[in-house]
Amino acid sequence: MKIGLFIPCFMNELYPNVCKATYKVLKNQGLDIDYPLSQTCCGQPMANSGCSKDVKNLAINFVNTFKDYDYIVAPSGSCVSMVKEHYAEFFDNDKDYNKIKASIYEVCEFLHDVIKLENIQFDMSFPYKVGLHNSCHGHRVLKLGTASELNIPYNSKLENILNKVNDIELVELKRKDECCGFGGTFSVAEEDISVAMGKDRIKDHLDSSAQIMTGADMSCLMHMDGLINRNNYPIKVMHIVEILAGVRP
């Protein structure tokens, strides 16, 4: 089983340690991981800004880069959902794209569904109160968890995985899956709403006595980390793979 590691462009530049943690978590499961160097960006920022036609070359580059892997795994629900949901317009039922669409996973989803929960072993302790921020694209598009709006049986792949970590305490939030207001270029174009949403999301975590806010999308966490640092809120953000890789706050 050959796995291609897909690292979102901004994470490669700004969060190499989270990328490293992703690599480590997968390696720890004894998996064969490759990191193809020709990857850049999935094109989501342009597409969400109404410029999807500028994304075609990036989509073609992405498919060429990853078409020969059995699985493509990324530490971002959002970038994975871009490839899965919005690339079809560039590929007319293309065999390589169809294969990628069926074999690309957010990293926790991959561990949960492909490696299977019962087979993953995390032998580490994380003795902190943790709030899980369910980033929207992973949560509602990839369905990593049951959205609070729906009347279907509850499940959360991220909670299931975090519950395998020793000594962790997941806190109950008032709004389980409210958006944090990052939204890509929304964070700049609608700055005031974006900031208000981010602060409200952080407050929900603080009110629940969380020491750590975690999630499966670094972009949302980057937005809230920016607010936390600016306002000296007593909470830290950590990507979920950092917890799974044994990183301490």
Place this chain on the structure above:
Amino acid sequence: MSTNHNHADNAKVFVANDERMHWHDQALWFVREKRDKASKSIPEWENLREFASQIKTHTMANLDKYLLEFEKNASEKGITVHFAIDAKEHNEIVYKLLKEKEVKKLVKSKSMLTEECHLNPYLEQRGIEVIDTDLGERIVQLRNEAPSHIVLPAIHLKKSDVSDTFHEKLGTEKGNYDPTYLTRAARAALREDFLTAEAGLTGVNFAIAQTGGVVVCTNEGNADMGASVPKLHIASMGIEKIIPRLEDLSVFTRLLARSATGQPITSYTSHFHAPIEGGEMHIIIVDNNRSQFLASEKNKKALNCIRCGACMNTCPVYRRSGGHSYEYVIPGPIGSILGSKKEPEKHNSLPFACTLCGSCTNVCPVKIDLDSQLYSLRQDLGKANLIDSRKKMAMKVTAWLMGKPALFDFAGKVARKIVPKLPNSILYNKSNVWGRQRDLPKMPEKSFKEMFIAGELDD
């Protein structure tokens, strides 16, 4: 990009009053929670949504047939059916009917269509007094404001605002904020209007092709008063209000109030199938740019909307920016679709007043793919050159850079060398919108790619 209709500018003003913004957010979140509870009390909820979606999609695909069936059956019941191509024609028909009967005062129940057609000012300019009789609508009418929500028109106002308005317009006690007192005062004033109006106009929630009648759902019974006391009843509806059969109605009445307010059903579900004795009943069926949705593969499901308002209540942007920030008759996710599709130049900021979180799509009782439509409308605006030119250029440059892995890596390397050395006055300059209220992430020494190439991962 037009600055007159920029959602972000309007939102900025709303957010600036932090206490009020949070009060608004919490009031609507409360409604959203009531909706969650009500929807989860029905085990077959998700199936109902699917049925509703299929009924509506089928009806829209066969709308020509059902409209004619409706017209035939309504006519046989003594109801006169009119068709209006646009708002102007709708208003002209209403005015003609009122003029024939020498109507001086018209009582109206809630109708977003008449808001869309700007009927009130049209009639007022022609000397007809128009009284909105839904309590929330009456409040905003007295304040010369537009509704800020389609189900809760005065949700942007506090008790104290209503009290001040009623004191000024209805002569209630100054400073009496008691909701019961204020409601009774409105009720007494409206009772007088019901008894003296010569005509009543209602909206329509559902028009049943099979029976030729219309159904109006209210909580206040005001539509019943308006339709039953005066001799002339006019019902205005968009072409999309048709449903095929009476039995289909049950699917929608089970979904509508639960989605809207968390009630099992509206207090009144009134069926109008004939004029009252000695009276006249007219139904005006309006297109006003709806048929362009029928022709659009990507947007036609927007016509399935039953105007429950659930997408507004759940929208984290709507809750924090208020209905007026959209500057379109229908705010929130569905309004952003309808407004930007109908008038893209004017409402080009609306599809971007959204984080694509997808919560709206999940609450929609007729399963409109709201977030997907907002995404595709952004692409339509991009292709039509209706997005901010700086943003467009930035995206083009980024896409170009990302298409060249080596150059992208080099740019990152340069940034990691330079940025940490910059003083905050330059790093957080005015053009750095991100950094106005947020810290930037700290630049690492190396990118992940550099760490990988240097073999530093397996330490």
